[in-house]
Amino acid sequence: MIRVENLFKSFRSKPVHKGVSLEVQEGEIYTIIGGSGTGKSVLLKQIVGLIRPDQGEIYVDDKRLTTLSEEELQDVQKMIGYVFQESALFDSLTIGENVAFGLRNLSDTKEPKITEIVREKLALVGLSGVEKLKPAQLSGGMKKRVGIARAMAMNPKILLYDEPTTGLDPVMSDVISNLILEVKKHSGSTAIVVTHDMKAAYEISSRICMLYEGKVLEAGTPSQIRFSNNPIVQQFISGSSEGPIPVPTIDLV
Amino acid sequence: MEEIKLGAVYSVGARILLLAQSCGEVVALMRRTMQWFLRAPLDRRNVLMQMAEMGARSFSVTSLTLLFTGMVLALQSGFSFIKVFNEPLYIGRVVGVSIIKELGPVLTALVFSGRIGAAIAAEIGTMKVTEQVDALYTLGTNPVKYLAVPRFIAAITMLPILTIYSNFIGVVGGYIVANFRFQIPGVVYWDEIYSMQISEVSHGLIKSLAFSLIIVTTACYKGFKTSGGAEGVGRATTSAVVTSMVLVLIGDYFLTALLTALHIG
Numbered sequence A: 001m002i003r004v005e006n007l008f009k010s011f012r013s014k015p016v017h018k019g020v021s022l023e024v025q026e027g028e029i030y031t032i033i034g035g036s037g038t039g040k041s042v043l044l045k046q047i048v049g050l051i052r053p054d055q056g057e058i059y060v061d062d063k064r065l066t067t068l069s070e071e072e073l074q075d076v077q078k079m080i081g082y083v084f085q086e087s088a089l090f091d092s093l094t095i096g097e098n099v100a101f102g103l104r105n106l107s108d109t110k111e112p113k114i115t116e117i118v119r120e121k122l123a124l125v126g127l128s129g130v131e132k133l134k135p136a137q138l139s140g141g142m143k144k145r146v147g148i149a150r151a152m153a154m155n156p157k158i159l160l161y162d163e164p165t166t167g168l169d170p171v172m173s174d175v176i177s178n179l180i181l182e183v184k185k186h187s188g189s190t191a192i193v194v195t196h197d198m199k200a201a202y203e204i205s206s207r208i209c210m211l212y213e214g215k216v217l218e219a220g221t222p223s224q225i226r227f228s229n230n231p232i233v234q235q236f237i238s239g240s241s242e243g244p245i246p247v248p249t250i251d252l253v
Numbered sequence B: 001m002e003e004i005k006l007g008a009v010y011s012v013g014a015r016i017l018l019l020a021q022s023c024g025e026v027v028a029l030m031r032r033t034m035q036w037f038l039r040a041p042l043d044r045r046n047v048l049m050q051m052a053e054m055g056a057r058s059f060s061v062t063s064l065t066l067l068f069t070g071m072v073l074a075l076q077s078g079f080s081f082i083k084v085f086n087e088p089l090y091i092g093r094v095v096g097v098s099i100i101k102e103l104g105p106v107l108t109a110l111v112f113s114g115r116i117g118a119a120i121a122a123e124i125g126t127m128k129v130t131e132q133v134d135a136l137y138t139l140g141t142n143p144v145k146y147l148a149v150p151r152f153i154a155a156i157t158m159l160p161i162l163t164i165y166s167n168f169i170g171v172v173g174g175y176i177v178a179n180f181r182f183q184i185p186g187v188v189y190w191d192e193i194y195s196m197q198i199s200e201v202s203h204g205l206i207k208s209l210a211f212s213l214i215i216v217t218t219a220c221y222k223g224f225k226t227s228g229g230a231e232g233v234g235r236a237t238t239s240a241v242v243t244s245m246v247l248v249l250i251g252d253y254f255l256t257a258l259l260t261a262l263h264i265g
């Protein structure tokens, strides 16, 4: 479904990806973990074609992104729902208009039906009666959930979640994790989830991969990752500052 | 020594390259805007909203600017003519030509840069740094089509309309001073205004149309190029205003030369 081959990307000579390869099967929930700044968001953005790789190939549904024209790329983007790390809600529109945005612009769904879908998707993320509010009136976690509802509104074949549970309370985190699972079961969609939440990662993932220093360090099923004997993976998933991953030294005088 | 010289050459070279690249990008943005303008059905609601906002935002400042410009023009020309002819002649002619051919279009465009150019750059820039522009793509909407085209249409219709209104206010300002300060009869003043040629009026309006293109393109371009958070939005906004004001003033000279050569006005 999604194949990334030997991807290279740098920003002003600062390398982010140094040969990332991975493959996501149809119907899978593929989780990407890795330290802050290792390029997880940049990887997702390359998969939807928001950022062009310097080198390497990305195939989405067997279409080679680097060779597509602007219009063909837009067709690929239409089958992908993207949950942004910082929500990226349109702040001049109401919550209802945000969630309805794709439906109004891309489909010929009729208005009463759209209102119904908006209400239903917002209910799925635990929000109701917020349609008329503006994004500025919501809390960070609420905005995040609206972002999820907006990405799901079109029932896309592929969903990319950039840290969907970061900033949510533990209960709501679990609700969202279950929702990601349910959506996959219901519609058979494929998902890539970037997360720091290891509990959620074990629960929902078909496979987990860890990005480290611009490459895929290790990929495997949740239990393979959990019992990996790579010390870097072990340090990361156990969340310890002691180990091979370089960390700042604390030296208070 | 050699190294210093080379360094200077490199930095000048880099600046020229950057400028050339920006020019290319501006042209590309204009082309894509035109393509979407021709291809996509007009988003009427969005365009009308933009037009209303542009009008509402620039209306009061433009009125004030042009009223006093017309008044001061009448005052200055009145006194100058008294010195030469002992009589305040031709005030209507001087005010009419200066306002309608030059000051109306230019001053309105400068106010428009400050109010509308800044607002466009800030809005699009904020959307860029908060990834809303990216979100548009992922929801199947082209940002140029959704953000640039309505602003583009609204600006090229609103600035000329505002200019016509400004011309009127400027001329009224001139009338107030001519009539109350120099006791010029209204008939005389307005006759001089009505004696202006259609071509002189079009001269000003053609320029104002060109200014609207300069302002809206610069502002959209700066908005889409924004990076670096809130600070970046601030930078983009200032830069959009300064750049479009400078381009309007420079463009004014060359357009005037061109239009005069074509015997328009």
Ligand SMILES: Nc1ncnc2c1ncn2[C@@H]1O[C@H](COP(=O)(O)OP(=O)(O)OP(=O)(O)O)[C@@H](O)[C@H]1O
Residues within 6 Å of the ligand: A011, A016, A034, A035, A036, A037, A038, A039, A040, A041, A042, A043, A085
């Ligand atoms: N548009 C950009 N221009 C320049 N550098 C960028 C840009 N986007 C990302 N980067 C850089 O790329 C690196 C990876 O960023 P990215 O946002 O992908 O990290 P991440 O893995 O998602 O981190 P986090 O877990 O904190 O979200 C960072 O060092 C960042 O500074």
Ligand SMILES: [Mg+2]
Residues within 6 Å of the ligand: A040, A041, A042, A085, A162
């Ligand atoms: Mg990220």
